[in-house]
Amino acid sequence: MYLCVGALSPQELEDLGGIRRREYWYNDPTESDEYILYAGKMPRWDCGEQDHCDFEWTWEGSDGPIDGYLEYHFLIDNDPNRRIWHGISSFRRSLQLCRDARQKSEAHIGRQQHQAFYQVARRHRLPPELRNQILGYVEYRDPFPYLEKLDLAEAYVPFPRVGGSCTHCDNTKGETTAKRTCPQKAMYVWNLALRRFHTFHKINCQTWSLCAQHDCKGHHEDYNWKVDRDPGFSTYLESQAARGNDEFVSLEQVGFGPMNPIRIEPVEDLIGQDALFRGNGVYDEAREDILMIGGLGGLKDAMIHGRTLTAGWEGDTELWYNDEEEGVRDVPTTWQYGRNLYSEKVAKEVMRGLHSEADCDWCINVPDEFELIM
Structure with missing residues (x-):
């Protein structure tokens, strides 16, 4: 359920309540018709906070222009019923900066709270059991591994x-x-x-x-x-x-490696697709984040193949995989952000050209040049 209202002037924006934080409501149709306000933090896929419930979602607010999105369609001349959808995030880079700052500040504040509590607990000689119980109410999440050492200002x-x-x-x-x-x-x-x-x-x-x-x-x-x-x-x-990170070991260490394994049993894969890539309601941001870093294949795989893996299965199946015993599914890459679509197209083409001369096990479902333009 979605309701979009546009303001074309500052007065109209004020009349509609101004720019305010987006608030989400969810409903479990198997339980009742009531929508409940979501009061938690924005879920993060890397913290195991994935969409396993398939609730119905609605929201109010927009977070302002920084969350703006421009959609358009390409019509096919010889097939009027077919169209290719595409969209552009108006301020995708600025939006990512806000998300990165939120992750780092959450961890910084949380660690400060824990350090302050440890000093008080040690001074008053609180038993470990009581100390751990209290800290359970002051939980925080560490930032995504790559962000831990990243200087945002630099x-x-x-x-x-x-x-x-x-x-x-x-x-x-x-x-x-x-x-x-x-x-x-x-x-x-x-x-x-x-x-x-x-x-x-x-x-x-x-x-x-x-x-x-x-x-x-x-x-x-x-x-x-x-x-x-x-x-x-x-x-x-x-x-x-590795820039700015003297503890760098590998892409896998900082969160950019592939899922291991990529291909799993069909039923598990179907559940995993929904949990990671469905992106309903409050989980949309987590979906964007995992697609941005390359999905199941990791960042390097997405860049040199020009596509992002979202599914990988092997084994007998009677699900919606056309009875294929093994395969993958993918979507266009989202790691690139240029001044215009042409520069993004060039970047994707150049990266694909840097693949090793021999095909690898994942040289499948690679896009053609027209898809790269999209």
Whole structure:
């Protein structure tokens, strides 16, 4: 059940109650017709807070323009009944910053409360049983592993400016590698999962390549800046994830690895799909988060295959898998955030080109070029 009301002026916005926090109500149709206000924290899939109940949801409020979403459809000329849906989050990067700050502040405040209580408990010599019972009312969640060491102020810098004049290029004659890799000609795409920019340079009129240098300054004199096919891409991705984290070990350690195993029994897979990816009501944010980091396959898998795995099964089944004994399901990737759809398309194409030369076990359901544009 959804009710959307739009305000076209500040007065209309005030008349509708202004910008206020979104509040959720849920209903269990097997119990009653009553909707109950959800009073808990926003669920997080990485904390095991998944949608196992399939309640009916409704809400009031919008969180303001930062949560805005623009939807549009592509119509197929020779098939008027078919259309391709797509949408763009108006301020997806800013929204992610708010969510990241909320996670880190929750953990920071929670740890401070526990430290203060431990000092009081030790001073008054409270028994451990009583101490643990009291702490049960002061629960908090640690941030997502990758966020633990991430400096938000350092990571969330503005998009680099491009398209301006360059004194270096103006004073250089001819077409050189340094001119082609000028920062004013570069393309920057934000990785929502890594909270970092990827830099792309053109190596000729049509071909873009990924730059390996963090915070690239451009004007490269040779081609040592190019990220090569895997394992070169894996090295680059790990170097990005390790920035600012002297305890970094692997993508798996910071939460970007694949589920293990990816393929499971069909019944378990069906339950898992609903729990992680249904995204009804208050669980929509958790769904966006797990899709952003690559779904079941992890971040690297999503980036080099151009799709995000949401299901993986093996075994005899009479469910809705068309009697296939093994397979996967997927959705488009959401790690990329560019200035426009073209830059996102380029980023996805370049990343797919960095797959190792040999096919892997997960080179299935990869999209074609038209789907990449979407």
